[in-house]
Amino acid sequence: MTLPNITLADFLPLLPALIMVVGASILLLSEVFLSSSASRGYQAVLTVATAVASGLTALGLMFEPPHAVFLGYGVLDPFSSFLTLVVCVGLALAALASVSFLRKRGAERGEFYALMLFASAGMSLLAMSAEFITLFVNLEVLSVATYALTAYLRRGTRPSEAGFKYFILGAFSSAVLLYGTALLYGATGTTKLADMAGPLSQALATAPALVYTGAILVAAGFAFKVAAVPFHMWTPDVYEGAPTPVTALMSAGVKAAAFAAMVRVFLTVGKGMDPHMPLALFSTLALLTMVVGNLLAIPQRNVKRMLAYSSIAHAGYLLLGVAALFVTAPGEHFRILGASALTGGTPLDVARSDALRGILYYLLAYTFSAVGAFALVSALERREDEDKGTAWDLERFSGLAQRRPGWAFAMTAFMLSLGGIPPTIGFMSKLLIFQSAIDVGLVGLTIVAVLSSAAGVYYYLRVVVYMFMRPVPEGAQTLERSWGTEVALVISTVAVVLLGIIPGRVSEWLAHAGTLFGQ
Amino acid sequence: MNVELVLFGAFALLTLLSAGLVILARSPINSAMALVSTFFFLAGIYVLLWAHTVAVVQVLVYAGAIMVLFLFVIMLLNLGESAHRGKPTLSRILGGASAVGLLGVLGITLSRVPAQPANLGPQAQATFGTMASIGQSIFTQWLLPFEAVSLLLLVAMVGAVVVAKSRI
Incomplete structure (x- = not known):
């Protein structure tokens, strides 16, 4: 009997996820010994510490050479390590924002943080999956954890509706993804992404319908997870009904991990396909998502809902970056100068690596800005107003600049960053994505992206106008401060502003992270 | 025989x-x-x-x-x-129609299957499907997804308890 050689080194890329699972297990087990009135302040601290440890591990792994592990079922490459880092940032900020949110509702429990950690471990594992069954199981780990988190607070109709909707539609989308996977397996006889490209090009000649249906179903499954139009219907209701810190984690982490998996699947499997097919698919999705997301966000007076629609719009800009990965004939006015010229390789490789970097940086930028914005929303909302639906109304932000100038400044930074206005990280990341799209010749699509993000500035700046130019409403609630939210706001504001001006070390890491195994 | x-x-x-x-x-x-x-x-x-x-x-x-x-x-x-029997409701008619349709599709497919089984890839080994070979492939080749499934079960269990308990 010959056994394949799996060594301890194969477990190395799992380390960030393992740290999170261990942290979650400690939280679950320690909860057993606590009475219902015991102080649970340590839980958020432990979660943040776990996220930091895991993020630092991922940072260390980023400089390992890319290689396959577990006989090709997983990979370790800078791309997946950077993504784990983004997930850890989102997790730490969301956990900090949860402290006062849960305390105000008397719902502080170890299970909440444990599920957050499990979801993040699933995201990290999803980013490194290189085989369809592994990928599906990891996608389910993160989905099941977020379903439970969405339904965590079940008082009132909104959370139950959100949890139920997310669960049913999420299960449906997983089934669609799995069906597409089964069709691709039927066409190729393998589930390993790396082994698929060869048989796929043969299958494309004999049974093109099978391959295309499979690829489109897989793309539809991912499009649901990243909330791309026309698979976005669930997003506003679920984002609004879920506890705000969970919404923050969902908008940043789930989206990031699903994007990473989608990029890996289509870049690896797409080699066996006509490249025009993924290009057409992602261009269409990007166009629809950018335009519809922004148009639907404009009339929203509910800030949480507005952020949900804005998250759809941001998925659109990211899809533009994904579409740029599949252009085979780059434009003639190809950029020679710049850091990417140093890496060598054909113009196409450079363009692809640029687009990958753009996507990763955009995900990092969106994580800081969106999680920060959701943290502030959670600081302003009150449990009693949720059923009336006024908890997240724009009026809440009226005169915030007079009452809490620091909060108003932070929110302004997040809004400018989401709108893509310099000098913020949001501007830099949009610049990178649009630049890589122009480089490969997607000029028309980029013009649409710029125009629709200009439309987006309207609803972002409206929040700023309310904060600075409206009087404080009479009988406004007192604004309680809590250390968790304040720390989250300070970290994300500093990151949003500073990384927009001096990217520093992050750009070094990023220059490294545009490498996908097997590319 | x-x-x-x-x-x-x-x-x-x-x-x-x-x-x-x-x-x-x-x-x-x-x-x-x-x-x-x-x-x-x-x-x-x-x-x-x-x-x-x-x-x-x-x-x-x-x-x-x-x-x-x-x-x-x-x-x-x-x-x-079941109390009501034999009443033709819309769902019954639709259900019956799709059942008959499925039977038709299955029949057509079955009639097209060649009498001799086609050679679908490498022949299965004699040990295929036994406990030993399944155990071997789970703990070598499929180790990563297998461990991920254990994580999935844990998450599902914790999630189910969190959603079902009424304290919060």
Whole structure:
């Protein structure tokens, strides 16, 4: 009997996820010994510490050479390590924002943080999956954890509706993804992404319908997870009904991990396909998502809902970056100068690596800005107003600049960053994505992206106008401060502003992270 | 006529018979019990195919765990015998039509299957489907997804408890 050689080194890329699972297990087990009135302040601290440890591990792994592990079922490459880092940032900020949110509702429990950690471990594992069954199981780990988190607070109709909707539609989308996977397996006889490209090009000649249906179903499954139009219907209701810190984690982490998996699947499997097919698919999705997301966000007076629609719009800009990965004939006015010229390789490789970097940086930028914005929303909302639906109304932000100038400044930074206005990280990341799209010749699509993000500035700046130019409403609630939210706001504001001006070390890491195994 | 063929015929007939009972029985409990016996006879057919593991899992998981859940639900909902019979409602007509359509599609597909089985890739080894070979592939080749499934089960369990408890 010959056994394949799996060594301890194969477990190395799992380390960030393992740290999170261990942290979650400690939280679950320690909860057993606590009475219902015991102080649970340590839980958020432990979660943040776990996220930091895991993020630092991922940072260390980023400089390992890319290689396959577990006989090709997983990979370790800078791309997946950077993504784990983004997930850890989102997790730490969301956990900090949860402290006062849960305390105000008397719902502080170890299970909440444990599920957050499990979801993040699933995201990290999803980013490194290189085989369809592994990928599906990891996608389910993160989905099941977020379903439970969405339904965590079940008082009132909104959370139950959100949890139920997310669960049913999420299960449906997983089934669609799995069906597409089964069709691709039927066409190729393998589930390993790396082994698929060869048989796929043969299958494309004999049974093109099978391959295309499979690829489109897989793309539809991912499009649901990243909330791309026309698979976005669930997003506003679920984002609004879920506890705000969970919404923050969902908008940043789930989206990031699903994007990473989608990029890996289509870049690896797409080699066996006509490249025009993924290009057409992602261009269409990007166009629809950018335009519809922004148009639907404009009339929203509910800030949480507005952020949900804005998250759809941001998925659109990211899809533009994904579409740029599949252009085979780059434009003639190809950029020679710049850091990417140093890496060598054909113009196409450079363009692809640029687009990958753009996507990763955009995900990092969106994580800081969106999680920060959701943290502030959670600081302003009150449990009693949720059923009336006024908890997240724009009026809440009226005169915030007079009452809490620091909060108003932070929110302004997040809004400018989401709108893509310099000098913020949001501007830099949009610049990178649009630049890589122009480089490969997607000029028309980029013009649409710029125009629709200009439309987006309207609803972002409206929040700023309310904060600075409206009087404080009479009988406004007192604004309680809590250390968790304040720390989250300070970290994300500093990151949003500073990384927009001096990217520093992050750009070094990023220059490294545009490498996908097997590319 | 060898023993295997006789056994196959018996199992196949009994499977069809109990499957028929599942849809024809008037009380849901009888229906569920007929489903249990269907699973058992199917397991017999799996054994004849040398798929011992599938047979054991079939009995353990389907006939054991899942059917107990079925019976629990039937008892909890206190379902009696179905009262309205023979009334052609829209859902019945649609259901019947799609069943007939499925039968047609299956028939057409079956008629196109060549009499001699096609050579679908490498021949299965003699050990295929045995407990040893499944264990070997789970703990070597499929180690990563297998461990991920254990994480998934843990998450699902914690999630179910969190959602079901009413304290918060």
